[in-house]
Amino acid sequence: MLQDRKIRVIVAKPGLDGHDRGAKVLARALRDAGMEVIYTGLHQTPAQIVETVVQEDPDVLCLSILSGAHNELFPRVMTVLKEKGIDDVLVMAGGVIPDDDIEGLRRLGIEGFYGPGSKLQDIIDYIKSHLKR
Amino acid sequence: MDIDGLVERMRQGDRRATSRLISLAEGDIAAARAISTRLFKDTGKAYIIGVTGAPGSGKSTLVNQIISLLAKRGKRVGVVCVDPTSPFSGGALLGDRIRMKEDYPPGQVFIRSMASRGKLGGVARATKDTVSILDASGVDLVIVETVGVGQNEIDVYTLAYTTLVLLAPGMGDEIQAFKAGIMETSDIYVVNKADHDGADQLVGEIESMLDLAETIELEHGEDHVVVEVRKQAKAGWRPPICKTNALTGDGVEALWAAIEAHRSHLVNSGEMARKNRSKYRQEIIDILREKFALHVEEALDLTKNGDLPALLDEVAARKQDPYTVSDGIGKKIADAFKS
Known part of the structure; x- marks a missing residue:
């Protein structure tokens, strides 16, 4: 095996949100799909998340939030990513995000949205077909 | 790119x-x-520290404390954390960062998670490359945290200048389980979770193991393991035992002092030169093995070599034996290896 290309994914929990069952289930599912998953743990600031992206060089950043602060925290994550010139990472979102908010977040560059009831296989398929590099 | x-x-x-x-x-x-x-x-400037031990002994939490201490002293630190790759899916869950969430000034700390990708030995194939890249990027120290290990995952010992072996009390007969493998690779023993019952007993057990090793050395100097111990004794370094509580940071300053003492010892005794030789010898062996393994895989790839199935059928029919066949393939590989 000369080439050993693995999809690297960061699963991050921004803000003051103690609920990470979903993030852990997702991390496990992506692992079982053959990906390398870096889980940041809880209570990450946007700056910390982007710093992790800089150091870990992932293909995908999955943001999970259930606190309702997505319109506050996600734009900040996207702004800091832009400041660092990071534009080749697929950014996805999960948790509780009302349908009405999705369009605005999409405009910021967040692409896949998977709330409660999503099928894990759908998320895996989406990642595999939307990688940016 | x-x-x-x-x-x-x-x-x-x-x-x-x-x-x-x-x-x-x-x-x-x-x-x-x-x-x-x-x-x-551009490499060779950073001091490399290995941290190894059983799963759950507190490696990541301790590494976090060491980073924090070094950052306060203005050092730039690179960290490579290795976690196991699933042999079933090829995926991995890299969770060491969860213990390393502190904020540091930009550019001071660089933490990289890495999956073992099927490599045994406690680190990944690319761990040594990553250490070199971080070294060349200008950090003062690189800390390599291995996967949670059992007995024989000792690769970090050749990669690092100072290897810490972490143990925690309450893990039963662990001292027995460890003593033949990684227990010998330790430059410093760390008894973590020192606030738990049994920490002092564990320290005592390691002390007596070290005493015993020195005694045996006098009696059976020719034995391989014992010779290694004698080398250590000759080199004038008996591994100290540091008690830490990685959650609170207790004992971490003393641990750092022990690491610095070991570094001085290596430099002053000339051991550093010996360590470097064995480090680069191992690295060259690994590179050659890997290169050779690729040729072997290539030569035995059923999809690429049309005459291979017939050859294997001959072996199955007892017309040729596996050793003779491998001689023939080996010669082909040797030719390919030269080019």
Whole structure:
């Protein structure tokens, strides 16, 4: 095996949100799909998340939030990513995000949205077909 | 992506370039080689520390404390954390960062999670390349945290200058389980979770193990294991035992003092030169083995070598034996190896 290309994914929990069952289930599912998953743990600031992206060089950043602060925290994550010139990472979102908010977040560059009831296989398929590099 | 360009950007302090270089080295042996040959002259400046021990002994939490201490002293630190790859899915859950959530000034700490990708021995194939890249990027120290180990995962010992073996009380007969393998690789023993019952007893057990090893050495000097111990004794370094509580940070200052003492010992005793020789010897062995393994895989790839199935059928029919067949293949590989 000369080439050993693995999809690297960061699963991050921004803000003051103690609920990470979903993030852990997702991390496990992506692992079982053959990906390398870096889980940041809880209570990450946007700056910390982007710093992790800089150091870990992932293909995908999955943001999970259930606190309702997505319109506050996600734009900040996207702004800091832009400041660092990071534009080749697929950014996805999960948790509780009302349908009405999705369009605005999409405009910021967040692409896949998977709330409660999503099928894990759908998320895996989406990642595999939307990688940016 | 262009490696020269990335190397140039890394030299100018672009950490994303450092990160990309690590990914490239991890994904592709040819890229690892290209990067290593370009960067090698810039390496050798960082002091490399290995941290190993059983799963749950507190490696990541302790590493976090060491980073924190070093950052306060203005040091730049690189960290490589290795976690196991699933043998079933090929995926991995890299969770060491969860213990390393403190904020540091930009550029001071660089933590990279890495999956073992099927490599046994406690570190990944690309761990040594990653250490070199971080070294060349200008950090003062690189800490390598292995996967949670059992007995025989000792690769970090040749990679690092100072190897810490972590133990925690309450893990039963662990001292027995460890003593033949990684227990010998330790430059410093760390009894973590020192606030738990049994910590002092564990310290006592390690002390008596070290005493016993020295006694045995006098009696059976020819035995391989014992010779290694005698070397250590001759070199004048008896591994100290440091008690820590990685959650609170208790004992971490003393541990750092022990690491610095070991470093001085290596430099002053001339052991450093010996360590470097064995380190690079091992690295060259690994590179050659890997290169050879690729040729073996290539030569025995059923999809690429049309006459292979017939050859294997001959073996199954007892017309040829596996040793003779492998001699023939070996000669072909040797020719391919030269080119």
